[in-house]
Amino acid sequence: MPENPAAFSGPDQKERLLKPARDIRSILRWGYPKFATIRFVAEHFRLSVEERHILTRVIMPPEKVAARIRKKVSCDSVSNRDLLLDGYNVLLSVDSLLRKEPMWFCDDGYIRDTRYYFSKTSHAEDIEGALDLILEFLSEKNPGSVTFLLDSQISRSGELAGFIRHKLEKHGIQGQAYTSKTADFDLKKEGGNPEKNAITATSDGIIIDSVLHVIDIPACLMEKMGIEPLRLY
Structure with a gap:
């Protein structure tokens, strides 16, 4: 069985980022720029610098996803x-x-x-x-x-x-x-x-x-x- 992902990070951080991630993806579907969108949502949720960077690394604009896959x-x-x-x-x-x-x-x-x-x-x-x-x-x-x-x-x-x-x-x-x-x-x-x-x-x-x-x-x-x-x- 695969190891629990929580072994690699506190589950609290993942849970804290789930809602911001959903909001960012929803906004990006309307064609808004990625970094400005992440900054806007991160400020709303009062996220740390590290949490903002995680979102920047993980979330991609829809037009990038298919080509890279x-x-x-x-x-x-x-x-x-x-x-x-x-x-x-x-x-x-x-x-x-x-x-x-x-x-x-x-x-x-x-x-x-x-x-x-x-x-x-x-x-x-x-x-x-x-x-x-x-x-x-x-x-x-x-x-x-x-x-x-x-x-x-x-x-x-x-x-x-x-x-x-x-x-x-x-x-x-x-x-x-x-x-x-x-x-x-x-x-x-x-x-x-x-x-x-x-x-x-x-x-x-x-x-x-x-x-x-x-x-x-x-x-x-x-x-x-x-x-x-x-x-x-």
Whole structure:
């Protein structure tokens, strides 16, 4: 049986956000802008900064939902395919999962966390467990190649890229890890190239909107582990 979502967050917070979430979705159906709508409803309900950010992460305008869902591929679709990973996005999300932090099922069908948006310290150096879990999953799915792309502006990204290359070799996975000053641009360019037809692993909505195929690795791991995400409906 799946674990109780309340294990990842106090049920009081979810209950407090259900009514605002319903109101926001109702207003968005009339075509009003997302951020102004969330701000208006959040002020009415006197929500905290964190609660407002959760709503921003979870709720999507209707026009975004269908397009993003169509791009999502199943957890078994990566066999013999080239896979691009939005490095920090995926690693930190899986790290949050391992730490039993809140994992939210969002309107566009992807899993997102909010933990790192409220931390004043970087946890990027302490993600070996997350990396191992991701690589174990990928080794079972037999991708053609795996490329991790890391934002070079984050401290010690070069060291992490080297560590990922070592781990890829240890797990017997054909792949590479790079740093880039324009990581998001590179992911959108490579993932949106129809000739390469690669699958991109990310939950970043801006990247999802620009690529062809997307896999939600945290969602795949949660399904395998029998963990249900939190849902605002």
